[in-house]
Amino acid sequence: xxxxxxxxxxxxxxxxxxxxxxxxxRIAGSWGGGYWRFDCAAGAVVCVIALARRFDPARAAAAxxxxxxxxxxxxxxxxxxxxxxxGMALGLAxxxxxxxxxxxxxxxxxVAAGxxxxxxGSLLTAHALAAGxxxxxxxxxxxxxxxxxxxxxxxxxxxxxxxxxxxVRRAERLRLARELHDVVAHHVTGIVVQAQAARLxxxxxxxxxxxxLADIEAAGSDALAAMRRVVGLLRDPDEPAGQxxxxxxxxxxxxxxxxxxxxxxxxxxxxxETATWPPEVAxxxxxxxxxxxxxxxxxxxxxxxxxxxxxxxxxxxxxEVADDSPRTPSRHHQRGGYGLIxxxxxxxxxxxxxxxxxxxxxxxxxxxxxxxTLPVPGRDRR
Numbered sequence: 001x002x003x004x005x006x007x008x009x010x011x012x013x014x015x016x017x018x019x020x021x022x023x024x025x026r027i028a029g030s031w032g033g034g035y036w037r038f039d040c041a042a043g044a045v046v047c048v049i050a051l052a053r054r055f056d057p058a059r060a061a062a063a064x065x066x067x068x069x070x071x072x073x074x075x076x077x078x079x080x081x082x083x084x085x086x087g088m089a090l091g092l093a094x095x096x097x098x099x100x101x102x103x104x105x106x107x108x109x110x111v112a113a114g115x116x117x118x119x120x121g122s123l124l125t126a127h128a129l130a131a132g133x134x135x136x137x138x139x140x141x142x143x144x145x146x147x148x149x150x151x152x153x154x155x156x157x158x159x160x161x162x163x164x165x166x167x168v169r170r171a172e173r174l175r176l177a178r179e180l181h182d183v184v185a186h187h188v189t190g191i192v193v194q195a196q197a198a199r200l201x202x203x204x205x206x207x208x209x210x211x212x213l214a215d216i217e218a219a220g221s222d223a224l225a226a227m228r229r230v231v232g233l234l235r236d237p238d239e240p241a242g243q244x245x246x247x248x249x250x251x252x253x254x255x256x257x258x259x260x261x262x263x264x265x266x267x268x269x270x271x272x273e274t275a276t277w278p279p280e281v282a283x284x285x286x287x288x289x290x291x292x293x294x295x296x297x298x299x300x301x302x303x304x305x306x307x308x309x310x311x312x313x314x315x316x317x318x319x320e321v322a323d324d325s326p327r328t329p330s331r332h333h334q335r336g337g338y339g340l341i342x343x344x345x346x347x348x349x350x351x352x353x354x355x356x357x358x359x360x361x362x363x364x365x366x367x368x369x370x371x372x373t374l375p376v377p378g379r380d381r382r
Contacts, residue, residue, distance in 0.1 A: 005053065005054065009051050009054075010319065012050075012051065012094065013047075013051055014367075015090070016044075016047040016050070016051075016087060016090065016091065019043075019086050019087045019090055020040050020043050020044060020047065020087040021087075023036075023039065023040075023043070023085050023086050023351055024036040024040045025037065027039060027081050027085075031081060035081055036081075038071075038074070038075070038078075038081075039071075039080070039081050039083065039085045039087075039088075040082050040087070040133045041104060042067060042068075042070075042071040042074075042083065042084075042085075042088060043084070043085055043086075043087030043088040044087070046064045046068060046084075046087075046088045046091035046092060046095075047066050047087060047090070047091040048068050049063050049067070049095065050064060050091040050092075050094040050095050051079045053095055053098050056101050057095075057098050057103055057187065058099065058103055058107055058111075060095060060098075061095045061096065061098070061099045061103075061111040061114075062111075062114075063116055064091060064095045065092070065095070065111070065114040065115065068083070068084050068088055068092055068118045069117075069118055069121065071083040071084060071088065072084065072118065072121045072122060072124060072125055073124075075124075075125040076207055078126050080120060080125075080132070081125075081206075082125040082126055082136040083122065083125050083136075084118065084119075084122060084136075084140055085136075086105075086139065089119075089139060089143040090143065092115055092119075092140075092143070092144070092147070093115075093116065093144065093146060093147035093150075093280065094147070095111070095115075095147075096111055096112055096115040096144060096146035096147040096148065097148070097150045097151040098151065099111035099112070099151065100112055100147070100148055100152055100155065101150075101151035101152075101154055101155050102151075102155075103153070108151075108155075112144075112148055115144045115147065115148075116141075116144055118140070119137065119140035119141045119143070119144045120137070120141070122134070122136050122140045123137050129316070139294030147264050165341050168341045168342050168345075169341060169342070169345045172341075172342035172343075172344065172346050173345060173349070174344040175346075179279060179280050179283050182279070188223055190219050191219045191220055191223065194215050194216045194219060195216055195309055195336050196211060197212060198212035198213060198216065205334075206277045230325075234345055249286060250266065250268060250289060250310075251266070252309070253286070253289065253290055253293070253367065254266055254293070254308065257293045257296075257297070257306075260297060262294075262296070262303060262304065262305060262306055263304070263305045263306070264305070264306045264307075264308060265306070265307045265308070266308045267307075267309040267310065267311070268308075268310045269307070269310065269311070269312060273312065276286040277317070277376060278376070278377065280350060281317065281350065283373055283378055284346050284347060284350060284352075284372075284374060285310060285317070285319050285372075285374070287342075287343065287346055288319050288321070288343055288346075288347070288354075288370065288372045289308055289310075289319065289321055291340075291342065291343050291370075292308075292321035292343075292370040293306065293308075293321065295340075295368075295370075296321075296323050296325075296368075299367060300323050300325035300367075301325075302325050302326055302343065303323040303324055303325035303367065304324055305323070305324055306321065306322065306323045306324075307320070307321070307322045307323075308320075308321050309321075309322075312376065313379070315375055315376055316373055316374070316375060316376065317373070317374040317375075317376045318371070318372070318373050318374075319371070319372045319373075319374070320369060320370065320371045320372075321369065321370045322359055322367055322368070322369035323367045323368055324366065324367045324372075325367050325368060326366055326367075340354075340356055340370075343356075343370070343372070347372050347373075347374065350374055350375065351375050352372060352373050352374040352375060353372070354370070354371070354372045355370075355371045355372075356368070356369070356370045356371075357369070
């Protein structure tokens with residue numbers, strides 16, 4: 001359990017103890033004798049179970065509801081103060097809220113229904129049935145409703161967040177699928193043209209047919225390599241074609257970014273090097289740089305400069321975008337947007353890796369960096 005979780009439980013335990021002590025004093029003042037002992041003991045058991053809920057929320061909720069139901073029956077037949085009391089009601093609210101937020105739908109609904117049954121069961125222990133709802137029942141029903149709302153709201157927010165993230169992943173897959181589809185179509189068209197030429201060569205100069213077949217084989221290998229990346233993806237016909245990571249394309253992208261007042265240092269291989277990259281790799285490089293610069297604009301307003309570095313080492317291409325914004329405690333949470341999900345989906349689809357996080361502290365340096373590595377086929381295809 002995290003330190004924050006322990007601290008929250010310590011504070012919750014203190015609240016439980018205060019509520020139990022307060023209600024015990026009220027029972028002692030109105031009922032006299034030792035009538036407060038049963039309510040305090042039963043409430044303490046439920047509260048302890050609530051504090052242990054993190055280990056197994058489902059079993060903790062079942063145990064708490066069982067203790068509460070037993071307390072209601074005991075109070076009814078032994079003529080004891082009304083149950084559940086405030087301490088027990090608070091413990092049950094914590095158990096129900098945790099279950100509604102974290103457990104599977106059916107289990108969460110079962111726990112919520114059990115909590116409502118216990119709250120309604122408090123009618124059995126009410127000692128003054130007037131025209132209105134007894135105060136003990138009203139208190140328990142309100143505590144149950146608050147617990148359900150407290151658990152349901154973050155559950156719905158989490159579900160919405162997951163749905164949005166999945167939508168981002170799917171959109172990125174569709175964009176990448178279109179780019180790769182175009183690449184494969186290009187290779188297949190080249191194969192068809194070369195096959196037609198090979199037929200003519202074979203008729204006029206049979207000794208040159210081997211070279212034509214070798215060209216067809218190389219083109220087929222390129223097409224298969226691209227096809228492996230497109231398997232499992234769908235093509236969105238309405239998606240515009242992707243950009244290529246040419247020096248001119250990245251320079252134009254950086255010029256638009258510098259118009260916002262930040263300086264950018266660009267380290268990029270020459271035109272002869274970038275021309276050898278497969279289109280899907282070049283498009284991914286452009287996408288990583290574009291999304292990283294967008295994140296700097298949105299989440300690092302105090303950044304003064306950005307470094308964009310694209311380097312190749314044999315069959316690995318490394319793309320890094322780093323800024324020099326000051327380090328703040330909330331920076332990590334602010335930078336975890338959906339654009340990062342899309343970048344990771346695209347990079348991993350090509351067999352690469354993506355890391356985004358604070359830069360290692362070195363002297364006075366700080367800031368954030370996005371580092372992507374992509375496999376690039378060797379220059380010699382044969």
